[in-house]
Amino acid sequence: MDKIIVKGAREHNLQNVSVELPKNKLVVITGVSGSGKSSLAFDTIYAEGQRRYVESLSTYARQFLGIMDKPDVDSIEGLSPAISIDQKSSSHNPRSTVGTITEIYDYLRLLFARIGHPHCPKCSQEIKRMSLDEIIEKVRIQILNHCQTEKIKPQKFIIYSPIVRQKKGEFKELFINLKSKGYTTVRVDNKIFNIDDDISLIKTNKHSIDVMIDQLTASYSQIKDKIFVANLISRLRPVVEQSLSLSDGLVVLSKSNSKDILFSEKFSCPKCNLSLPEIEPRMFSFNFPLG
Template identity: 50%
Template sequence: MNNFIVIKGARQHNLKNLDMEIPRDQLVVITGLSGSGKSSLAFDTIYAEGQRRYVESLSAYARQFLDQMMKPDVDSIEGLSPAISIEQKTTSHNPRSTVGTVTEIYDYFRLLFARIGQPFCYLCGNLIAAQTVQQMVDAILEHPLGTKIHILAPIVRGRKGEYRKELLAARKAGFVRVRIDGVIRDLGESINLHKQRKHTIEIVIDRLLVKSEPGVARRLADSVETALKMAHGLVGVLTEDGQVRVYSEHLACIQCGVSYSEISPRIFSFNSPHGACDGCDGIGYEVSGHSESEEWTFDTPCKMCGGGRLRKESLAIKIGGLSIAEVTHLSVQHTVAFLDALILTDREQMIGQRVLKEIRERLEFLLNVGLSYLTLNRPSATLSGGEGQRIRLATQIGSGL
């Protein structure tokens, strides 16, 4: 009995009190005339009951986040396991959808590059190192004499929330001004931020003129240290032209002054303003066409990112000598070879082993369904129907259900 799925009294939709046994661990095809009940049996009965039982086995807390299916009209089903369903549909025509995003492999690569990627300067190509307070002070004092600057502590960068506690804490600490979304405001006034909008909040630590006097350098060093402590290693310098340059005690190029304020998965997302190329908005190509006809074409690779979709800072972070865009240009087969040949330190191996395991498993599923020739940056809209179906199959199998 364990070798069969036993169905008794199936009456879902146009099924007429159906009793049947379906062999397990085999490929079973359900055929019949249109309207004979194929979908009612496969999707609305077997899949629905398997999914419903699986969801009911979860905790009440977990179930509140999931859509629960109605119990199908059937007397009993025995020998049923948790089920997955892959519908027959066309691939996405969204230009942002790729093989990597559909299979979720790209999400794991974003995490991998954020954890063990090595940042390089996109100007000189040197490996980026941490900046000391003295190096930051020296760089700030390179501004022309007499330049008015604000030393800022960026405590919030592009995140949603009201941040009342943070503003109150800054006021209690003795600070008078804050720069919110590019506007300097008094901390003593009533500040109400929209909870569902992203905000950038920078506490004004000090205001001063760039001078060659020793006292200015000492004061600047104290202000920089205060900002670094308050903003967890970041300090911003606002100049008269309204530009803010962010320095980091963690990552910066001493020669060119290029700084990385953070290395997180979101800077590798071409669907996020933190990672998307400013030239093409993460599409990878220059967009041409007419809004009236809505016939858009994507022919020429973006000049700023070269088709990599990401900001130059993100493309300068590498693993094994390749950026995340260069890795996604490889075929699935060559990506597996790249990962197998990757030489990591003990620390990098310890940090990245779980992510690498997930990536390898998903790549292996793509190999098993005959898609070794595809690249992870291949747009979903260019896939054939069979390729799209096999990708969805590999994605579901890779979920580990």
């Protein structure tokens, strides 16, 4: 039911009032002093909602809650458990909200963090985390589909590990560390460099750095070969694992003449190449910078 139907309300000075109130809307009850605004809102609708909720609890739980009398009304339909906030201030903290005063704030934070479905703030598409096997399968499908659309010549694919994403710095020590681990090629701000090149970055600018993990070529004729596809999957597994380990859960597939695709063990939007941190209750707190 999408509305609350009150019939024959006679609480206090209400004179057999019947009214329909839409749910999920902001409803204002207004009138002159003594017209019965509070009698309808608090003493009738709220009182009946609270009374029904308490009656649904166990006998043990009801002993800690006051049993409210049934208001003088013929019937109320479509009523849910109710919360009432008086005009008088029950807290002197200026940061108090309806959620904190009613103590449902922490429960709502847990609810959104644990069972909520995050969406991309740019395109509104629902985003999900992927397992290792799911990422490998997605990469495989992207390679096969791209070869099917570009049938004339073999296509080049590069697997990158995005280790720096829009951060300030020169990253000289990072390049030295990558070289010591055997990496030979990096992509800095969409430009390819050999790790031995003199890579000079402006310290005050934001930069993105991707490490090349592997590159391969595939053609339309090859993707129809079952042995080639099986070998492709075997090759992708250690490559994807290495990228995930190096970049803390991220993999980038670069295709010839096409936009990069981001895959993530965490929450990421493949359309906008946007990665989001792990959803935690504190992210829904106004006391936390990201909340």
